[in-house]
Amino acid sequence: MTEKNVSHTKWMKRAIFLACLGKNTTSPNPSVGAVILDKTGKLISEGFHYKAGMPHAEAMAFNNLEKDAKGGSMYVNLEPCCHQGKTPPCVDKVISSGIRKVYISIQDPDKRVSGKGIKLLKEAGIQVHLGLCRKESLDLNKAFIHRNISKKAFGVLKWAMSIDGRIGLKNGKSKWITNEESRSLVHSFRAEFDAIIIGGNTLRKDNPILTTRGLKTPEPLRVVFTKSLDLPSKSNLWDCNNAKTIVIYDSSTANESYLTRIPKCVEVEKVSSDNPELISKILARRGCNKVLWECGPRLATAAIQSNCIQEIITFIAPKILGGENSMNPLGDFEFEEMHEIIKLSDSQVNLIGNDICVKSSFKN
Ligand SMILES: NC(=O)c1ccc[n+]([C@@H]2O[C@H](COP(=O)([O-])OP(=O)(O)OC[C@H]3O[C@@H](n4cnc5c(N)ncnc54)[C@H](OP(=O)(O)O)[C@@H]3O)[C@@H](O)[C@H]2O)c1
Structure with missing residues (x-):
């Protein structure tokens, strides 16, 4: 594994760790964590989903931003949502933030999102990398995936x-x-x-x-x-x-x-x-x-x-x-x-x- 890959894995593992903070409380939603780095690779924010109706991980990370995310990257263990649920779509926030790269562990099995969130990000010119720490993410949200x-x-x-x-x-x-x-x-x-x-x-x-x-x-x-x-x-x-x-x-x-x-x-x-x-x-x-x-x-x-x-x-x-x-x-x-x-x-x-x-x- 190259040094770069080790660092990507490190940040995705951090996102999964954050996701675990909401492990028993998010149903019917999945457990999700998100990390934002600035364009130099410095950690500038993170968030996790705690409960249905409360901000999604990505939204919490944007709320906690210490500085501009423009040109930066995001690590998130599940595809960002693109539908209006109890909270607004996360994809819109990612696009408007100016983030250039999004690392996603797994696609959302929810039909309202599945693949569509990734497509919207790509159409906005964002580089999307899918599959980092896939096994861990599948395991973390196995019940959510099974139900969907x-x-x-x-x-x-x-x-x-x-x-x-x-x-x-x-x-x-x-x-x-x-x-x-x-x-x-x-x-x-x-x-x-x-x-x-x-x-x-x-x-x-x-x-x-x-x-x-x-x-x-x-x-x-x-x-x-x-x-x-x-x-x-x-x-x-x-x-x-x-x-x-x-x-x-x-x-x-x-x-x-x-x-x-x-x-x-x-x-x-x-x-x-x-x-x-x-x-x-x-x-x-x-x-x-x-x-x-x-x-x-x-x-x-x-x-x-x-x-x-x-x-x-x-x-x-x-x-x-x-x-x-x-x-x-x-x-x-x-x-x-x-x-x-x-x-x-x-x-x-x-x-x-x-x-x-x-x-x-x-x-x-
Ligand atoms: N050691 C353990 O880990 C453990 C755990 C649980 C239970 N137990 C013991 O197990 C005993 C009860 O065993 P049980 O097999 O009668 O368990 P149960 O958990 O009560 O399940 C059987 C009951 O479920 C209902 N039921 C609904 N659909 C069913 C279906 N398709 N097939 C079968 N039942 C259905 C019926 O209730 P109705 O009769 O109300 O119609 C039936 O009597 C108790 O003595 C208890 O102490 C031990």
Whole structure:
């Protein structure tokens, strides 16, 4: 790599670092950072996008400018927007600033922008370089990209299990398999998500709270998917003071007379079947880029089968539950041959005290 390339990579890495400052707060928008250098190559401003409705990274960088950007360059990890959204188009600002070179890591998958922002910059006589730190930028905004392309939320399935692969005893008891450190890690980890999904049975059995315990404001949306609507009239999820809850039910099977058990502060929406894809699409339409499935085996299996899951996070505790009828994390996929089984990739392993946390991706 030449000295020049090293320096371009350095500035793009800085833009990505800035983008990460808004990592958990920008949905439905992407995480973006921008750096502006003057014509001599000196850093004169930077910015990042923090929240939808607030300035985009490029706009914040222009607002923070210490001196004229004329003849300078910009590094930004996503193609600048060219449409009027909640804020004005960034491309216009770049063009009117007199900047001569723009380094863009990846194209915006949003159809309103994709390629059009770059075209406008080029038409204005600006040199555009696409592809610097592409892999890092794709990874940073993988959930945003997935939602834009598939119209479904990027799904992560999480479960906690014993070393013999059990998530609970046959009577449904499962508190607690993992250690305190792993459990508090889950609270902070939830802050990365826009919504957390469980099935009706997990609500009935565990009565979970499903919050970050105040680490994120607003808390992720809590989602209950039910076929029966047979939910209790008392539940931690019905307390809407700290977090919102939505119950989504399959109207082809639910007994709607049970709706009276759900308090007014909880949103209710019906769907036409029990296909988890419907949940993923509803949440994507509501602007959720990334959602966490914290459900039990039956809904988890259906979610995998309907391609709603892109990553799996498993916490494994050095404990043995044993027993043929203890609960497995997943149900039967009816595989007959080993070549049919699901193979995951890109595994990362971490030790959390005595527990092991494994994160793997689906090859979509
Ligand atoms: N260790 C762990 O990490 C962990 C995590 C989560 C849960 N659990 C345990 O798992 C047990 C519950 O397991 P579960 O499998 O019944 O989980 P679940 O999360 O309650 O999912 C199943 C429920 O989801 C609803 N549902 C909607 N669409 C569905 C579909 N297409 N397929 C299947 N269900 C659908 C139904 O609710 P309705 O019955 O209301 O119609 C169904 O009973 C609990 O004992 C809990 O403690 C353990």
